[in-house]
Amino acid sequence: MGTQVASSTPLRHNVAPADGVVIKTDNLWKTYEMGSLAVHALSGVTFEIPRGEYVAIMGPSGSGKSTLMNLIGCLDTPTNGQYWLNGRLVSELSDDELAFIRNKEIGFVFQTFNLLSRATALHNVELPLIYNGTPAEERRTKAEEALTKVELGDRMHHKPNELSGGQRQRVAIARALVNNPSIILADEPTGNLDTATGEEIMNLLDRLQAAGNTIVLVTHEHDIAARAHRIIHIRDGKIARDERIKG
Amino acid sequence: MSVLSQAQALIGRRTRRRREHTSLWVTAREAFWIALEALRAHKLRSFLTLLGVVISTTTLIVVISIVNGMNTYIADHVANLGANVFILHQFKWATDDEEWLKERRRNLPMRIEDYEFLRDSLPGYKNVGAETQLRDAAPAIRYQGHIIEDTVFRGVTPSMINVGQEEVGYGRYLTESDYEHSTEVCFIGQDVVDQFFPNVDPLGKEILVGGNPFLVVGVAKRIGTAFGQSQDNFLEVPLTAFRKDFQARPQLAIDVQAWSADQMDELQEEARALMRARRHLSYHQDDNFGINASATIMAAWNDLTGTIFAVGIAIVAVFMVVGGIVIMNIMLAAVTERTHEIGIRKSLGARRRDILWQFVIESGVMAGTGGMIGILFAALISWVVNIWFTSAMPLSAVLIGIILSSAVGLFFGIYPASKAARLDPIEALRTEN
Numbered sequence: 001m002g003t004q005v006a007s008s009t010p011l012r013h014n015v016a017p018a019d020g021v022v023i024k025t026d027n028l029w030k031t032y033e034m035g036s037l038a039v040h041a042l043s044g045v046t047f048e049i050p051r052g053e054y055v056a057i058m059g060p061s062g063s064g065k066s067t068l069m070n071l072i073g074c075l076d077t078p079t080n081g082q083y084w085l086n087g088r089l090v091s092e093l094s095d096d097e098l099a100f101i102r103n104k105e106i107g108f109v110f111q112t113f114n115l116l117s118r119a120t121a122l123h124n125v126e127l128p129l130i131y132n133g134t135p136a137e138e139r140r141t142k143a144e145e146a147l148t149k150v151e152l153g154d155r156m157h158h159k160p161n162e163l164s165g166g167q168r169q170r171v172a173i174a175r176a177l178v179n180n181p182s183i184i185l186a187d188e189p190t191g192n193l194d195t196a197t198g199e200e201i202m203n204l205l206d207r208l209q210a211a212g213n214t215i216v217l218v219t220h221e222h223d224i225a226a227r228a229h230r231i232i233h234i235r236d237g238k239i240a241r242d243e244r245i246k247g
Numbered sequence: 248m249s250v251l252s253q254a255q256a257l258i259g260r261r262t263r264r265r266r267e268h269t270s271l272w273v274t275a276r277e278a279f280w281i282a283l284e285a286l287r288a289h290k291l292r293s294f295l296t297l298l299g300v301v302i303s304t305t306t307l308i309v310v311i312s313i314v315n316g317m318n319t320y321i322a323d324h325v326a327n328l329g330a331n332v333f334i335l336h337q338f339k340w341a342t343d344d345e346e347w348l349k350e351r352r353r354n355l356p357m358r359i360e361d362y363e364f365l366r367d368s369l370p371g372y373k374n375v376g377a378e379t380q381l382r383d384a385a386p387a388i389r390y391q392g393h394i395i396e397d398t399v400f401r402g403v404t405p406s407m408i409n410v411g412q413e414e415v416g417y418g419r420y421l422t423e424s425d426y427e428h429s430t431e432v433c434f435i436g437q438d439v440v441d442q443f444f445p446n447v448d449p450l451g452k453e454i455l456v457g458g459n460p461f462l463v464v465g466v467a468k469r470i471g472t473a474f475g476q477s478q479d480n481f482l483e484v485p486l487t488a489f490r491k492d493f494q495a496r497p498q499l500a501i502d503v504q505a506w507s508a509d510q511m512d513e514l515q516e517e518a519r520a521l522m523r524a525r526r527h528l529s530y531h532q533d534d535n536f537g538i539n540a541s542a543t544i545m546a547a548w549n550d551l552t553g554t555i556f557a558v559g560i561a562i563v564a565v566f567m568v569v570g571g572i573v574i575m576n577i578m579l580a581a582v583t584e585r586t587h588e589i590g591i592r593k594s595l596g597a598r599r600r601d602i603l604w605q606f607v608i609e610s611g612v613m614a615g616t617g618g619m620i621g622i623l624f625a626a627l628i629s630w631v632v633n634i635w636f637t638s639a640m641p642l643s644a645v646l647i648g649i650i651l652s653s654a655v656g657l658f659f660g661i662y663p664a665s666k667a668a669r670l671d672p673i674e675a676l677r678t679e680n
Contacts, residue, residue: 075594075673096598103596114591114676118284130273131596175595 017084022182022214023049023072028091029080030067030237041067043237044081049183049216054209056217056225059234066187068234069218073108073185074101086182103132107176111188113168115160115175121147122156125175132179146174150204166197173204183214190224202227274601278608285581285609286616296577297617299570300655303563304621304648305628310559311644312629314552331373331508332410332540333515335365335501335522339537354535356498359486361522362404365501368521372514374504376406377486379497386457386493388482390443398439399481400456402489402497410502412478418450418465421485425464429487433461437469438480456482459492511540567651570617571659578610578663589667590675599668606664607657614656618649 017024030042042064049055059065070076071083074090077098083091090101108114115124125143134142147156150170160168169189176184186205190198206227209215217228225231226245233241286293294301337356339346362377369375378401385400407413408420413434425432433454440449453460461484470478490497503518505511515538522536582589589602622645629640 070673073594075676096600099593099596099598102594108594110676114587114594116588116591118281127592128595130277131592131598131601133273136273 016087016089017048019087020051021048021084022051022053022086023047023216024084025071025081026083027081028068028071028078028083030064030071030076031079040237042071042078045234045237045239046081047232047239047242049214051182051214052209052212054205054215054217054227054229056219056228056231057234058219058222058225058231059240060220063234064237065218065220065234067237069185069187069216072183072216073106074098100132103128104179105182107173107179107181107184109169109172109176109184109186109189111191113160113165113172113192115168115171117160120157120159121152121163121171121174124160124171125178128175128179142178143174146178147171149177150174164197165193166200169193169197169201170204173201173208177208177213183216184208185216185218187218188220188224189217198224271604274604275608278605279612281605282609282612283616286613293613293616294620296573297570297613297620299566299573300614300617300652301570301621301624303566303570304618304652305624306559306566307563307651308622308625308640308644308648309628309632310555310563311647312625312640313632314555315641315644316633317552331505331511332502333505333511333518334539335361335503335518336537336539337498340539349533350537353533354537355526357501357536358496358499359490361525362499362501364525365503365518365521369503369514369518371506371510371517372503373506374406374409374502376404376410376502377499378403378407378411378483378502379486379489379494379499381493387455388439389455390452393443395439395442395480397480401481401483402486402493403483404486407483407502410504412470413467413481413483416466416468418463420465421483426485426487429485429491431459431461431488431492432464432484434465434467434483435463436467436479436481438477439482440466454482456484457493461488515540567655570614571655574610574614574656575659575662577613578606578660579666581609582606582663582667585667586670586675586678589670590672590678593670593672594676602670603661603664603668606667607660610660610664611653611657614659615649615653617656618652621652622648 015026025048026046028042028045029040032039032041045064045068057065057068067076071078071091074085074093075098077083077093078091081091082089085101085105088101090098093101102108115121116127119127122140122143125146126139129139129142144153144156147153150173152167152170152174155163155167160171163171169192173184184205189205190201193201202224205215205217215228217224219225229246230242230244232239233243335357337354338350357377359377362375366375380402381400385398387394388398388400403411403421405421405423405426408415413420413436415434416437418434421432421434424430433456435449435454439454443449443454444452449463449466452463454463455461461482467479467481472478486497486499503514505514519534519538523534526535528535592602625644625648626640
């Protein structure tokens with residue numbers, strides 16, 4: 001059984017997080033205008049994730065977990081509230097600045113892998129390095145290292161259509177790691193994989209977390225969420241429950 | 248927490264952050280390969296896309312080449328006109344097609360008798376001379392086993408030294424005595440010296456012209472080039488010797504030199520009147536000969552080239568715009584097709600300008616490839632045209648072709664590229680491929 005953690009702190013603006021806290025959100029709201037109607041996808045979400053933690057964000061469809069994930073991943077900014085990522089207030093940045101943050105701080109792992117189909121595994125992993133101006137030599141070295149870390153060193157020059165689902169996801173994970181991001185943000189990483197392969201991938205994530213990476217896992221499946229150390233349950237745009245389940 | 252650290256956190260440590268971003272060169276290179284790959288993958292579609300650019304580039308280069316070739320032709324006739332010289336010849340040298348056809352039917356060549364008539368009857372000239380010229384049908388010009396090509400072979404009166412561009416470098420020109428006795432002597436240009444007598448004194452040597460030996464008595468000073476054609480590749484013999492050994496009744500050009508520019512018009516009119524009378528032309532009949540002065544030729548020439556260029560540029564412009572719009576549409580389709588890919592790139596940190604630059608480069612590369620194809624076609628056409636007319640493709644035209652077509656691609660790629668750049672990454676990622 002898990003222990004309950006207080007799910008909200010008193011509302012205090014402009015308070016930067018302490019060192020060691022990778023993600024801090026303070027009263028996040030996301031509102032969409034549908035004509036004259038305002039739809040609140042998130043209604044005041046507040047939580048903190050310290051460095052090295054393994055957190056799952058769980059909820060049914062329509063709960064707002066995708067919206068929250070987009071905010072955490074800096075793909076979008078909140079309508080209200082603040083989001084601190086690695087000590088930086090990112091909730092009010094411009095598009096270009098967000099792109100930079102995404103490049104440096106976020107390692108995405110998607111359900112559908114999202115690799116470039118006409119590029120080799122190596123080139124796919126190099127992409128984030130290209131976008132931050134890493135010189136060619138260094139790029140290649142780092143990319144090769146990342147691929148070796150996920151045990152695909154011998155398939156660097158294969159294209160995605162020459163790789164199995166599990167291998168593709170591993171390429172995606174290598175790509176996510178290559179810039180040494182603050183968090184690995186995985187959205188249903190095993191959704192397109194069979195059980196055995198899915199298990200391999202979850203084991204890989206375990207290893208990465210043990211090596212010091214902070215992992216945020218977004219899922220609607222309880223079995224997958226149970227691999228994490230803490231589950232934040234989202235329902236109707238609010239945190240319903242924030243439970244620690246391991247260590 | 249202190250105010251300072253709160254403020255720092257608010258600003259997000261901007262002051263301490265180093266801006267590292269992808270270099271444009273790297274993106275350009277990646278875009279270059281992506282573009283080539285896309286072209287190779289759909290060859291027929293690519294070709295149709297690029298057709299507009301190909302046609303316009305081909306047209307542009309062909310026009311430039313033809314005009315360049317025509318300059319050669321003009322150089323032969325205009326460039327060696329001295330100052331204040333006009334030339335009576337069978338034809339006017341710069342006429343339109345209609346006139347040309349009429350002239351071909353009606354005009355009579357100038358003969359030696361016409362020259363002698365003018366020499367004796369035209370008042371007030373400074374100099375008058377006559378020349379006849381063989382170029383393409385020239386006899387072989389040989390010295391000790393070497394033959395040279397493209398030499399202009401002329402039969403001249405001694406007075407031509409005063410009228411033409413040639414000046415005596417060393418030795419002497421052809422004299423009245425040579426002329427009277429039809430002596431087989433020759434006066435050569437520097438190019439002939441370079442070819443036959445590189446380290447040897449040419450004077451006194453014998454050059455075989457169509458098998459007839461001609462003694463070199465003089466060498467011209469170097470003249471240079473006009474319209475890209477060397478003016479130093481000639482060999483001149485007395486007109487009388489020419490008539491004796493080659494053509495009994497050659498067609499002549501009669502060069503008349505006035506004392507001044509002012510006198511030119513007057514002298515021309517006198518010459519015209521005399522010739523018309525000589526040929527018994529009535530008042531309402533046109534001239535059946537041509538009087539050519541460099542000023543009028545150049546004016547007509549500029550008109551002609553101006554027209555050719557204008558028409559050519561108009562065609563080029565139209566096809567460039569059409570071609571550019573086609574490329575723009577294809578790029579728009581490509582952006583739609585690759586929306587998902589753009590979403591991936593953005594999620595990995597590509598900024599708007601990275602995406603914009605990528606697609607603009609792709610568009611430019613596509614168009615540039617069309618330009619290269621156009622250049623190849625133009626080279627082929629130029630080669631074919633050269634068989635009947637003249638055409639010479641200069642290197643500058645090739646550069647213009649590549650640069651212009653790439654520029655069109657870059658320009659017309661901006662709109663699709665900016666659409667790509669402005670895509671919302673979340674929406675883009677959601678798009679199915």
